[in-house]
Amino acid sequence: MKISDSEKKVMDVLWQSPSITAKAIIRQLDPNLGWQDRTVKTLINRLLKKNAIGFKKKGREYLYFSKIDKEDYIKSASDNFLQRVFNGSVSSLVSTFAKKEKLSKADIESLKTLIKEIEKDG
Amino acid sequence: MKISDSEKKVMDVLWQSPSITAKAIIRQLDPNLGWQDRTVKTLINRLLKKNAIGFKKKGREYLYFSKIDKEDYIKSASDNFLQRVFNGSVSSLVSTFAKKEKLSKADIESLKTLIKEIEKDG
DNA sequence: TACATAAGATTACAAATGTAATCAATTAGG
DNA sequence: CCTAATTGATTACATTTGTAATCTTATGTA
Secondary structure (H helix, E strand, O other), rough: EEEEOOHHHHHHHHHOOOOHHHHHHHHHHHHHOOHHHHHHHHHHHHHOOOOOOOEEEEEEEEEEOOOOOHHHHHHHHHHHHHHHHHHHOOHHHHHHHHHHHOOOOOHHHHHHHHHHHHHOOO | OOOHHHHHHHHHHHHHHOOHHHHHHHHHHHHHOOOHHHHHHHHHHHHHOOOOOOEEEEOOOOEEEEEEOOHHHHHHHHHHHHHHHHHOHHHHHHHHHHOOOOOOHHHHHHHHHHHHHHHHHO
């Protein structure tokens, strides 16, 4: 199942608010997108068709929820990207960011901590 | 300019072989893709239209070359991906891979080296 | 009750993408 | 020279995606 860029923005809202009306989704989306309400409704319907999301009827309104686990999505999107662009090499990926000072001090500390934990686990 | 997944596979060949005929591109693409020659020619023409590649005529054949720098492409694709999926956080990205033991011993050594270099540079 | 509004359902259109076919012109081989 | 093959150019078709419009039905308000 492929989630398009626009669809992903709707998913982000649903991951953040697990049970939400169309109207509320529309309100939570970044206004800078400049989307009409109808556009969002279409995206919702496409996600329904893809079985990426579901709904529970509440009065006249539908409360939409995601059927995809966010972490699972991130994991598989990351794997795909890594494979596609870096032939699976995490270090190549990271060094790409390092090359233009995209690694903050905090990033570096996080990485060091992460590496420590990994080496501790064996 | 957006390079689609299929177009990217053609770009990969061009980045590897900087001046190459359509026939040779076709031969160098992964046979498992199962593409007909015509499919590749279409992709070549779309990349031409996008001005992602150019050609130099040589006899009856065209020698195609990439107009996009590979590193630039990788950089910008990575930035986009990081922003889109991780809100710009490199450490989130890396910890995603770490979580399922996607980091090899070699990756870890590379990362440590990288971190050392970064901290050396200040 | 009647009308307006809101919410979802269905349809629309253009461009991009995946994959391929067909056509036209030139070259190569017999 | 003639024919077949090759190479690039142009066209094709279905699906996906981006963005939106229109229709239908139910609810809410005056």
